[in-house]
């Protein structure tokens with residue numbers, strides 16, 4: 001296995017770039033909501049930027065991603081164009097699903113973003129289906145499915161792990177353990193001490209990692225991708241992280257103990273990543289240039305989304321059935 005020293009500065013900067021695209025996108029959504037320029041239910045991803053960036057940087061653009069309602073970090077880290085994402089979030093015809101999917105159903109096959117679902121746990125069997133198709137066609141693609149700690153208590157999680165292991169599917173189960181499922185703390189809903197403790201029951205490789213550490217997370221991700229591509233089957237990754245801003249944006253999250261909120265602050269992956277890059281000799285001006293470029297791209301994306309039209313009512317039944325039916 002590669003070691004920390006093997007991770008070159010270019011790879012680290014690529015992970016940082018992806019992390020900042022997520023960070024800035026999330027920040028902009030919250031700003032737009034707070035200022036009343038946007039109205040939608042938003043699931044903030046503050047705190048989970050780096051784990052996603054480190055995972056997606058281990059994939060090719062045509063590898064597949066399946067994610068959830070709290071999945072904007074995964075979609076952006078995978079490489080979805082920001083203008084298409086913003087247009088879909090705002091229900092506009094220029095969006096990835098012509099404005100008919102919305103935030104809960106972001107799909108962009110061009111960047112491998114295949115399915116986003118609001119049904120907890122539903123993505124895992126779908127990911128198996130994509131991975132089975134790759135196995136049968138021999139296209140060499142790997143599928144990553146992201147889900148939360150809470151999702152690991154859903155039946156579909158167990159069914160999917162069993163079949164993926166049995167069939168040696170090229171799939172990676174990325175559990176983002178942010179210690180809460182809506183308002184339920186991990187210990188109030190899960191008997192197992194760790195999610196990875198369930199993997200031996202399915203004869204599956206599993207690894208628990210600090211998801212806020214870009215190097216550790218990326219090395220684990222690369223190993224899982226290599227295993228899947230080599231036909232050696234799936235991996236369950238439990239990436240430890242924190243949900244820094246509650247379940248939905250604006251909702252009270254004072255039920256999260258103050259000590260845990262403090263722990264989350266101390267483990268905030270963004271300042272830690274900046275410190276790591278400084279240690280590796282990257283100066284502040286380089287980081288600022290990365291952030292400014294993303295800021296400009298976001299300005300354009302938001303403007304494009306807001307000025308695009310809503311889909312016409314004639315679109316209502318198109319893309320619903322295999323045979324398109326005009327209204």
Ligand SMILES: Cc1ncc(C[n+]2csc(CCOP(=O)(O)OP(=O)(O)O)c2C)c(N)n1
Nearest residue numbers: 070118119120148149150151178180181182
């Ligand atoms: C099948 C199903 N049950 C319940 C819900 C309501 N619900 C939405 S999010 C959520 C919590 C999910 O927690 P977790 O899997 O840890 O993901 P996180 O939001 O922390 O990323 C629940 C119970 C749902 N959407 N689908």
Ligand SMILES: [Mg+2]
Nearest residue numbers: 148149180181
């Ligand atoms: Mg959770």
